[in-house]
Amino acid sequence: MAQQENPFLNLDFQKMMTDFKMPGIDADALMNAQQKNIEAITNANQLAVEGMQAIGKRQAELFQQAVEESQKTLGDLMTQGAPEDRIAKQTETVKTTIERTVTNLREISEMLAKSNQEAFDVINKRINESLEEVQSLTGKK
Numbered sequence: 101m102a103q104q105e106n107p108f109l110n111l112d113f114q115k116m117m118t119d120f121k122m123p124g125i126d127a128d129a130l131m132n133a134q135q136k137n138i139e140a141i142t143n144a145n146q147l148a149v150e151g152m153q154a155i156g157k158r159q160a161e162l163f164q165q166a167v168e169e170s171q172k173t174l175g176d177l178m179t180q181g182a183p184e185d186r187i188a189k190q191t192e193t194v195k196t197t198i199e200r201t202v203t204n205l206r207e208i209s210e211m212l213a214k215s216n217q218e219a220f221d222v223i224n225k226r227i228n229e230s231l232e233e234v235q236s237l238t239g240k241k
Contacts, residue, residue, distance in 0.1 A: 129233070129237055133230060133233050136226060136229070136230070137226060137230065140222055140223060140225070140226035141223070143222050144219040144220075144222040144223050145219070147215065147218045147219045147222060148215060148216070150215070151211065151212070151214070151215020151216070151218070151219070152215070154211060154215070155208060155212060155215070158207070158208065158211065159208065162204050166197075173193050176189070177189060177190060177193075
């Protein structure tokens with residue numbers, strides 16, 4: 101995926117902000133903090149996108165597997181055994197399918213939770229760093 105240039109990191113914008121002097125405000129530190137904030141958001145978004153892609157890929161794999169198993173099971177049910185045996189096999193197939201579906205849903209839910217946690221951790225870390233930066237800039241610890 102091609103990385104787009106961030107207009108807020110443009111050198112002209114940075115120069116303009118640096119040239120804009122206000123008493124008691126370190127423009128370089130402010131720009132640096134904002135750049136770190138933007139990078140953290142970008143990283144969190146990237147993690148979220150990668151997580152969604154992995155979930156989508158896994159769901160496609162599970163769907164393909166379910167289709168293949170359904171075709172095989174239907175073929176077996178049509179050609180094998182007495183009606184009573186077919187009913188017993190069909191009942192067992194339904195039970196197995198429900199168990200597998202619950203397992204697959206749990207797996208997808210865990211993948212989603214992990215992806216969300218990774219993105220949240222990036223943002224949370226940056227918030228903590230930002231608070232520390234503000235404290236150091238104001239001279240309060």
